[in-house]
Amino acid sequence: MARRASPEINAGSMADIAFLLLIFFLVTTTMDVDTGLTRKLPPPIEEEMEKPPEVKERNVFQVLVNANNDLLVEGEPILVTQLREAAKEFIIGDPTFTDESMPEGRPTDVPLLGRIMVSKQIVSLQNDRGTSYEMYIKVQNELVGAYNDVRNEYAQRKFEKTMQELEAGAEDSELFDNQLDAVKKVYPQRISEAEPKNVGE
């Protein structure tokens, strides 16, 4: 008599075990996609040893946000969607540095480009303690976006690469690393945040 073929394992219970494990993982874990704006805080100041050097008004891009989430940029009320363009215009400034309303330049050593004039631009952000976090993030986003756009355009003009390509290749290639460094030195991300005001309770 031929041997009976061994009965197939009943696959139904395997599915049950797998479902149980799946439900366990669904319940106990989170799919927190962690994205966010990475920032670097300025180091703590011990005490006011000496007053920091006065910055000329033309070099500062003043951004004020009040408790009503209204934006006042360089004395003019604007919308958040207009902030990026205004900031970009300021950061790029005047290539000849002769326009009195635009930042001054200072000669700086830049890798690959030698000693060139770099803008003394600085963005100053002042909040109110009552400003909503959402508005603060929008403003930060637009300012960082302005810097990123300006850097990207510069990298494409000068090195024919996007910032993403430079950042991706920076670890492997010294050329990319130097080019990335150059772009960052020509347009350093200088966003200074002041202590928030406490206007009205």
Added chain:
Amino acid sequence: MSKFKKKKSGGIPAVNTAALPDIVFMLLFFFMVTTVMREVTLKVKVVTPQATEVNKLERKSLVSYIYIGEPTDLLQAQFGTADRIQLNDAFATKKDIIPFVEGEREQTDPAEVPLMTFSIKADMEAEMGIVTDVKQELRKANALKINYSTKKTDKIVD
């Protein structure tokens, strides 16, 4: 004629379910790989704002979270509706931040301490007052690498 068994006529073979656990295991592995065991029960309501210039947090083991928001509905009876800070499962005040930073530093490899990031997960409607206090305390503790947790979006609207 007896050598040929009469074949059963009609009847479609039953669906082969051997592949079913394979499918389920694939889903399971997907979840095991993409998720993180939730260590903290959120006691505050946090709906993070949206931003376009975001980057992913790498090395999640070196990230510590600070949650800021209103207490959840269940806890509002006890704790009110004012914005609060939550560190590691418990409510905290701004004075607890420096000990928290030092505690997190002790738990990481000294070589990796400079790479530690503190992620601020604050609710959209939280006020800047409390967020700024947290930032000042982080500065005093010399924890300068921070990240504002946001969702990625394509466009900012007014």
